[in-house]
Amino acid sequence: MRAIAFTIALCAAVLLALVVSLKGCSDSITTRLGGATDIWTILRSFNEENAFKLLKEQVAMGARVPNTSAHQRCAVWLETQLRKYTAQLHRQQFEVIWRDKKFKLTNVVGVFAGSSGETLLIGTHWDCHPSAENDEDKSKRGEPVPGANDGASGTAVLIELARVLSIYTPPITVIIALFDGEDFGEWVYGSRHFVSNPVPYMPDAAIIIDMIGDANLNVTRELNSIEHSRRLWEAVMESAKALQYEKHFEGDAVRILDDHVPFIEAGKPAILLIDFEYPYWHTTKDTPDKCSPKSLGVIGRTLLHFIFIGAKKFWGN
Ligand SMILES: [Zn+2]
Numbered sequence: 502m503r504a505i506a507f508t509i510a511l512c513a514a515v516l517l518a519l520v521v522s523l524k525g526c527s528d529s530i531t532t533r534l535g536g537a538t539d540i541w542t543i544l545r546s547f548n549e550e551n552a553f554k555l556l557k558e559q560v561a562m563g564a565r566v567p568n569t570s571a572h573q574r575c576a577v578w579l580e581t582q583l584r585k586y587t588a589q590l591h592r593q594q595f596e597v598i599w600r601d602k603k604f605k606l607t608n609v610v611g612v613f614a615g616s617s618g619e620t621l622l623i624g625t626h627w628d629c630h631p632s633a634e635n636d637e638d639k640s641k642r643g644e645p646v647p648g649a650n651d652g653a654s655g656t657a658v659l660i661e662l663a664r665v666l667s668i669y670t671p672p673i674t675v676i677i678a679l680f681d682g683e684d685f686g687e688w689v690y691g692s693r694h695f696v697s698n699p700v701p702y703m704p705d706a707a708i709i710i711d712m713i714g715d716a717n718l719n720v721t722r723e724l725n726s727i728e729h730s731r732r733l734w735e736a737v738m739e740s741a742k743a744l745q746y747e748k749h750f751e752g753d754a755v756r757i758l759d760d761h762v763p764f765i766e767a768g769k770p771a772i773l774l775i776d777f778e779y780p781y782w783h784t785t786k787d788t789p790d791k792c793s794p795k796s797l798g799v800i801g802r803t804l805l806h807f808i809f810i811g812a813k814k815f816w817g818n
Pocket residue numbers: 630651684783
């Protein structure tokens with residue numbers, strides 16, 4: 502009888518210890534995962550249909566070419582969108598001169614404070630290229646590019662990502678940067694401006710996305726990224742593999758000037774995710790029907806996996 506009572510007491514103690522240790526374990530996971538019990542909950546909350554809607558909303562404004570009313574309207578819209586998800590919002594307004602003409606540009610930057618540690622900037626450009634010089638129809642080459650993929654796709658993913666980060670606190674601080682003026686004049690004006698005037702401060706690393714909405718998504722192996730920031734590139738590829746997305750990351754090796762280059766020049770690890778095999782690049786046919794919600798989801802979830810799982814490993818903590 503005593504023995505049985507002792508056994509029962511022992512069992513209860515073991516059970517209690519088990520419950521306590523399980524609870525301790527899930528507490529540390531939920532802290533690490535910003536309140537979610539597993540990474541899949543966070544990944545599932547990225548709504549690719551919502552992102553696609555944001556892509557179409559931008560295209561509906563007209564081509565967001567600097568110094569046009571569509572561009573002005575979009576700058577206000579971007580701020581309204583990001584403000585829904587963070588109070589830490591910065592608007593950088595600046596002017597550039599190109600061919601003796603003054604252009605007013607705006608970067609919109611939102612900060613999502615992490616529970617600890619490093620800062621990762623995730624950026625894209627939101628402006629559109631002023632002329633469709635690759636259009637088959639020569640008469641259309643002077644028209645602006647609608648920029649469904651080239652401008653709106655990355656922006657849509659980052660606004661949806663901001664929504665998810667407003668629900669789940671990231672383990673690292675994430676700066677979401679919507680750069681202006683990537684796609685005209687002497688290129689990458691917005692990111693160059695940011696790097697010389699970083700608000701709120703310079704991040705420890707940067708991931709730039711551009712033209713990732715192509716329905717047939719195949720991300721280019723971009724050489725500036727791989728040569729200068731191989732470890733970051735490989736860490737992000739690991740996240741893609743963990744989600745079985747590797748078949749979307751097997752594009753050709755090409756060297757591209759984009760918003761990651763000013764960060765590399767500033768000595769930071771920085772990579773570019775771009776699908777450069779897009780037949781409608783700088784044509785009037787860069788419209789939403791060439792893009793797909795699925796592709797936005799592939800990139801959005803790869804970024805979320807990197808933020809919540811890969812980044813800690815990348816920085817070794
Ligand atoms: Zn472009």
